[in-house]
Amino acid sequence: MAQPITGEQHVTRRWTPAADFDGGDMDCGSGLLLSITSAMRRIREGEVLLLHTREPSVLADLPAWARLAGHELLDVLDGGDGRGPWQLPIRRGSPTPPAPRPTFTEGHTVPLGSRLWLYTNFHCNLACSYCCAESSPKATARLMPVEVAAAATREFVAQGGRELLVTGGEPFLHPQLGTLLAQTASQVPVTVLTNAMVFGRGPRRQTLEALDREAVTLQVSLDSAEPDLHDKQRGAGSHAKAMAGISLARDLGFRVRVAATLCPEDAANADALHGALDAIGIEREDRVIRPVAEEGFAGEGVHISLDTVEPEPTLTVDGAWWHPVAVTNPHLKVADTPLPLEQVLDVMRDVLAVQAAGSSQGRSVFRCT
Ligand code: SF4
Numbered sequence: 230m231a232q233p234i235t236g237e238q239h240v241t242r243r244w245t246p247a248a249d250f251d252g253g254d255m256d257c258g259s260g261l262l263l264s265i266t267s268a269m270r271r272i273r274e275g276e277v278l279l280l281h282t283r284e285p286s287v288l289a290d291l292p293a294w295a296r297l298a299g300h301e302l303l304d305v306l307d308g309g310d311g312r313g314p315w316q317l318p319i320r321r322g323s324p325t326p327p328a329p330r331p332t333f334t335e336g337h338t339v340p341l342g343s344r345l346w347l348y349t350n351f352h353c354n355l356a357c358s359y360c361c362a363e364s365s366p367k368a369t370a371r372l373m374p375v376e377v378a379a380a381a382t383r384e385f386v387a388q389g390g391r392e393l394l395v396t397g398g399e400p401f402l403h404p405q406l407g408t409l410l411a412q413t414a415s416q417v418p419v420t421v422l423t424n425a426m427v428f429g430r431g432p433r434r435q436t437l438e439a440l441d442r443e444a445v446t447l448q449v450s451l452d453s454a455e456p457d458l459h460d461k462q463r464g465a466g467s468h469a470k471a472m473a474g475i476s477l478a479r480d481l482g483f484r485v486r487v488a489a490t491l492c493p494e495d496a497a498n499a500d501a502l503h504g505a506l507d508a509i510g511i512e513r514e515d516r517v518i519r520p521v522a523e524e525g526f527a528g529e530g531v532h533i534s535l536d537t538v539e540p541e542p543t544l545t546v547d548g549a550w551w552h553p554v555a556v557t558n559p560h561l562k563v564a565d566t567p568l569p570l571e572q573v574l575d576v577m578r579d580v581l582a583v584q585a586a587g588s589s590q591g592r593s594v595f596r597c598t
Pocket residue numbers: 353354355356357359360361362363364365397398399424450463
């Protein structure tokens with residue numbers, strides 16, 4: 230039998246129990262955690278609950294629970310022979326402090342089929358170090374035909390689609406982008422992801438000026454408030470040209486969103502970027518700061534898999550994919566053709582159903598009503 234802990238003994242340990250709880254033979258998986266959690270709520274922050282237990286596994290499991298719950302396990306005491314019973318003083322911790330504002334924009338899950346991504350092409354005027362699509366001036370164009378884009382959008386809208394995201398490569402290098410956007414944006418709101426560097430003059434400027442301001446939003450890549458980081462990742466001189474593109478698009482009356490891609494070591498630059506965007510009047514809701522994904526040219530970054538990212542159906546001229554950052558990943562290819570979209574979505578739904586069934590195994594629903 231353990232020696233009773235007296236107030237005098239606690240003086241040297243600088244704690245005195247505000248309450249005792251006898252856990253008996255309960256282990257952490259069979260009711261003890263619920264009981265201590267309730268007991269901890271009955272003492273004040275900084276006070277100590279003395280847990281009595283005869284169950285050896287509690288000595289292994291309780292420290293992790295205390296750490297996660299924000300409490301402090303002060304000691305493990307027994308009668309001197311190491312065989313228990315044991316007494317564990319636990320100091321009630323502070324409420325969990327609010328999480329710091331995340332650097333990266335938090336997404337929220339949307340119903341499958343409400344958003345659709347279209348890759349218009351894969352070639353680009355840039356060759357960014359982290360490009361998930363492996364785009365560059367030398368990349369094969371893989372142009373999305375206008376009629377495929379229009380048909381996919383019709384099917385998408387008919388099934389309840391709400392938002393079309395058009396990306397590449399650099400979409401403004403697609404020779405028929407104006408027609409493609411006219412035929413898609415007439416059906417559903419479209420956001421075009423662009424580096425904003427190639428539409429300043431000539432035919433592409435005409436394409437830009439002809440776009441419907443109500444139906445088309447531009448999302449421009451801008452990785453930093455200062456040129457150094459942006460140019461390091463995206464090429465010398467690209468920051469100044471992106472800023473000029475943002476300015477032009479806004480002058481022409483477009484809603485402009487800004488997207489930054491940051492490595493974890495560059496995340497400290499996010500505040501400066503927000504300051505710069507405040508200065509030019511880009512609304513907070515029109516900013517996204519995202520991490521590099523470990524896809525395409527990027528050797529490291531956020532791991533993308535069926536299990537780790539929510540699906541965002543993505544069509545290219547030669548297939549359909551689980552997510553727009555994974556269009557070079559054969560493991561995340563959903564279909565070998567972009568159409569019919571219904572078939573693409575059905576495959577994704579089947580995968581989600583299997584995942585949901587797998588995650589619910591081991592815990593059953595037990596209803597008494
Ligand atoms: S990240 Fe965008 S701008 Fe850079 S190479 Fe890829 S497609 Fe082009």
